[in-house]
Amino acid sequence: MAATSKDVARLAGVSQPTVSRALRGHPSVAPETRRRVEEAARALDYVASERGRVLSLRKTHRIGIVVSDLTNPFYPHLLAPLHDYFKQAGFRTVLFTEQDEDGPTIEELADGSLDGIVLTTSLVDSPLPAALMHRDIPFVFLNRESDATADSAVVDNVYGAALVGDLLVELGHHRIGAVFGPRAASTGRDRETGFRRSLSKHGRSLADELAVSVPFSFSHGRAALGTLLARSEPPTALFCGNDVIALGVLDGAVELGVRIPEDLTVVGFDDITIASWAHIGLTTVHCDLDRLARTAGDLLLKRIADPDREHVRSIQRPHLVLRRSHARLQLPSSPSKKEH
Amino acid sequence: MAATSKDVARLAGVSQPTVSRALRGHPSVAPETRRRVEEAARALDYVASERGRVLSLRKTHRIGIVVSDLTNPFYPHLLAPLHDYFKQAGFRTVLFTEQDEDGPTIEELADGSLDGIVLTTSLVDSPLPAALMHRDIPFVFLNRESDATADSAVVDNVYGAALVGDLLVELGHHRIGAVFGPRAASTGRDRETGFRRSLSKHGRSLADELAVSVPFSFSHGRAALGTLLARSEPPTALFCGNDVIALGVLDGAVELGVRIPEDLTVVGFDDITIASWAHIGLTTVHCDLDRLARTAGDLLLKRIADPDREHVRSIQRPHLVLRRSHARLQLPSSPSKKEH
């Protein structure tokens, strides 16, 4: 259907390779020849087939991005800057989701259709990184880590979560709770570590019954709030494994008539856009996700260009953003089940 | 680097085409041959190169999805079901953004790297649809329309917006305002038409100074609220071109101390997930975006399978979802600038 370089060659009265050279701007092509070829190409609406080019060049200029769930409001914060970065660098973005067991198989990623891969979602025990490594397929971890020696762009989650621990203690809270993310994710695990470490540094600890681990989702955050408030000694402050969980907690709070921050302090992690909406005003740990994503893109492109370079782990230091979802513990005025 | 079918052939002691046949499950291959080939393939970690396959088969099993802005919280509602639908049908998803003038060129979409394209974002005057049509590249409009005879999956926007007009009138509002979407988008245009039509049906009209058109974005919605409230006769009810605009309006309201719905009724369109959060409680027009996206996917795949079939326009009828952002006009108790 579509015209090929042969058609253009015939029309321009040159050989097919000359069409290729002329259109790619090869310096040795005579100006007049180039003109004729360009004219013929235009006449035929010719666009060089990337199918042919890709097979010939062994480069696809395509990057795979693996996210867990497109529905999760966290991912656009990674996907958008990643896509823009790659687009500008002349690469296209192919989307993969890795939900439950149902992730992309190594075969899908290793069929030569991708120049490199961004893993944003891998669980600590995912077999994908090792498999990619074994096949020498360039990839980078974004917001994730693993034991594998690989490129990664991450936030210092331990540090960031400790900031929250420090804050909650300083605000005078004692019944501190946590809705951690999954331990199988490095972000979930590291944020838990940092938070616990901070509490023990201050001589506090996290009561077992006030700590849960849930997937990074709105609905799980929402449900977790109910669970924790049903404890005999419910928390007055809650660290959430990320903003999406915190948003769920906030939502549950409205539903349950729990006032934020008077009855409950809630702190998230990531600082996604929604956290800063006036309605929401979530106090959280700010990560520069745009920069994080671009850094990952950069690492991947460098790895593609030079497969043998040293692996680098780029760590970004986050900081607290104080908004309206935290408050000093108010012992006297608390209208809840204080008198028991 | 990676093993090719030739390597497998050598190891299995067969010809290269036999490897291809064996691995694709061609019925004529002898069981014992197939076994040997499979074993060799496994030993070499062989995965058939999709670069070769694609050139040979003239099918890429790749679908391009064009959205305007990945950052906009609306798009995941289309992207997620689209991606899932295509994935399940054996197609991959390549992402394109079309922001401002900076959209994908027809050359990018016509280079043979895509089997079909979903346009979710096209402005009425976009040259893309005509160019795709001219080149016989299968595509479908999702949540968009144009004059082009093409497949499309849309919501009855005129009808949905009229529902809002009816509601506002029935609630007793007279100073009715609107933050429409862009007229250059069929959704923006049709929702404006439907809304105006409903008002005139009830003998009302929209004061010019109470109607603005803005891009479908949070920040524009936010800014528009300020603009409209600064009018000499500010509105008591506001129709928003979509939920994202409405969310911006809600955000501005918090900032400006405008109470929703006591001081101002706000109604959106789309019913994205956030609209139903307890915090938000946005009254809006519900569209089944999941179904809409799957319908579009379906239309596109059918078009790919049969380029000559009749074009179909699938129209979904939306309905109102009453939540907490609307209220009956309360003349006496209004504490605002009533006494002038």
Next chain:
DNA sequence: CTGAAAGCGCTTACAG
């Protein structure tokens, strides 16, 4: 049942 041949549409040494 399986091999040899041709072809998908490019790019890039290699000659001349």
Next chain:
DNA sequence: CTGAAAGCGCTTACAG
């Protein structure tokens, strides 16, 4: 400066 040749890695008639 440009053509003929080879090759990228598959698939699929075509023979046998």
